[in-house]
Amino acid sequence: MHTPDPIIAAQVKQLLGEDGYAQAFAPIDQATGLPNAAYWSKDWLALENKRIFQRSWVFVMADAELEGPGAIKPLDVGGTPIMLVRGEDGQVRAFHNVCRHRGTQLVGEACAANTITCPYHAWAYRLDGTLKSRPHFHGPNQLERFDNGEAEDLALYPIRCESWNGCHFVDLSGQAPDLTTWMAPMLKRTSAFDFSNIRWIGKRSYTIKSNWKLVLENYMEGYHVFAAHPRLIAHAPMDVRWSGEWSENVFYNDYVAPEITKGRGDALPHYPGLSNEDSRRGLWFVCLPNFAVEVFADQFVVMATHPISPDETYEELHFFVVGDDAAAGDKYARGREELISMWDDLNMEDVELLERLQRGRRSAAFDGSIMSPAWEGPAHELAQQVIRAIERE
Numbered sequence: 201m202h203t204p205d206p207i208i209a210a211q212v213k214q215l216l217g218e219d220g221y222a223q224a225f226a227p228i229d230q231a232t233g234l235p236n237a238a239y240w241s242k243d244w245l246a247l248e249n250k251r252i253f254q255r256s257w258v259f260v261m262a263d264a265e266l267e268g269p270g271a272i273k274p275l276d277v278g279g280t281p282i283m284l285v286r287g288e289d290g291q292v293r294a295f296h297n298v299c300r301h302r303g304t305q306l307v308g309e310a311c312a313a314n315t316i317t318c319p320y321h322a323w324a325y326r327l328d329g330t331l332k333s334r335p336h337f338h339g340p341n342q343l344e345r346f347d348n349g350e351a352e353d354l355a356l357y358p359i360r361c362e363s364w365n366g367c368h369f370v371d372l373s374g375q376a377p378d379l380t381t382w383m384a385p386m387l388k389r390t391s392a393f394d395f396s397n398i399r400w401i402g403k404r405s406y407t408i409k410s411n412w413k414l415v416l417e418n419y420m421e422g423y424h425v426f427a428a429h430p431r432l433i434a435h436a437p438m439d440v441r442w443s444g445e446w447s448e449n450v451f452y453n454d455y456v457a458p459e460i461t462k463g464r465g466d467a468l469p470h471y472p473g474l475s476n477e478d479s480r481r482g483l484w485f486v487c488l489p490n491f492a493v494e495v496f497a498d499q500f501v502v503m504a505t506h507p508i509s510p511d512e513t514y515e516e517l518h519f520f521v522v523g524d525d526a527a528a529g530d531k532y533a534r535g536r537e538e539l540i541s542m543w544d545d546l547n548m549e550d551v552e553l554l555e556r557l558q559r560g561r562r563s564a565a566f567d568g569s570i571m572s573p574a575w576e577g578p579a580h581e582l583a584q585q586v587i588r589a590i591e592r593e
């Protein structure tokens with residue numbers, strides 16, 4: 201049930217305009233998608249951050265990124281600095297990346313440390329977030345130490361954090377439904393693939409001068425493939441493709457390619473027990489807002505998007521293969537390299553277009569799309585998903 205918060209709904213209408221709002225819910229042949237303001241306005245992004253990215257599960261990292269106790273990954277989620285920390289006990293915890301004393305951002309870059317020490321007045325935190333010591337706080341040369349759990353109220357602010365098959369997610373609100381409930385519409389459609397076998401082999405990071413929704417719209421639609429991606433169209437021609445569709449908060453699309461090709465199933469072990477058809481299937485989904493995944497018989501590739509500003513998105517591609525041998529065996533080294541370079545090439549073809557799309561949204565002549573009912577139904581629905589998620593009580 202969609203119950204809008206009346207104050208937020210009024211802000212949404214003000215930013216999009218009454219007409220902009222109304223047409224987003226019109227049938228596709230009359231709708232024009234979100235108006236330009238949704239791609240340029242800082243106020244609009246603030247709403248998206250507060251109402252979507254801070255109230256939902258957000259993919260933040262692969263478990264294997266943090267190699268041992270003390271490994272730390274800082275990241276901005278929903279416009280707020282957070283960090284992921286592997287503790288002495290091997291657990292990954294998420295904290296707000298901010299010192300309890302005066303609010304300094306604690307960790308600037310991925311690093312490894314036994315203690316998280318603030319660069320401003322050297323308050324020192326343990327890897328589990330508790331405060332260990334603070335020098336000079338009560339006067340010169342007084343070192344206050346907390347060795348017996350007596351400074352609980354001075355610990356780093358914790359964030360709800362859960363994992364699924366080597367992928368970690370945070371929920372800043374602490375109120376989102378269970379992680380598996382959020383993913384359920386995806387899990388239902390992908391039951392032929394046993395994702396407990398996936399193993400991380402690396403990542404690539406990109407900063408794209410484009411709005412995060414353009415990145416997702418582009419990810420969903422197969423319409424541009426014939427014009428933009430020569431190698432991908434050779435793998436899967438237009439006539440095996442369809443528009444895909446949303447089921448609740450999850451977008452799903454797929455095709456069955458005529459045959460497996462380089463970088464897509466030809467050189468690495470497959471998920472166990474796949475049918476012939478599933479071994480040629482390419483499928484991809486988006487669990488809103490940022491867990492976008494593409495699956496072929498031999499891989500699981502996450503595209504995680506984090507808005508930095510209305511016209512800039514930080515994106516990470518995480519590459520997983522199937523089984524320990526595929527991840528570490530020497531005989532699969534070439535296959536792993538091919539997989540990563542295939543994705544890097546494909547992604548760069550999109551980045552160029554995404555930056556042009558963003559610039560085009562500055563045009564005085566353009567304030568909405570003409571959408572193809574054959575291909576762009578899901579992009580049309582993304583506009584509605586975003587509005588509803590913002591407005592939801």
Ligand code: FES
Binds near residue numbers: 320321322
């Ligand atoms: S702000 Fe961190 S120790 Fe002062």
Ligand SMILES: [Fe+2]
Binds near residue numbers: 418424425428549550
């Ligand atoms: Fe593309």
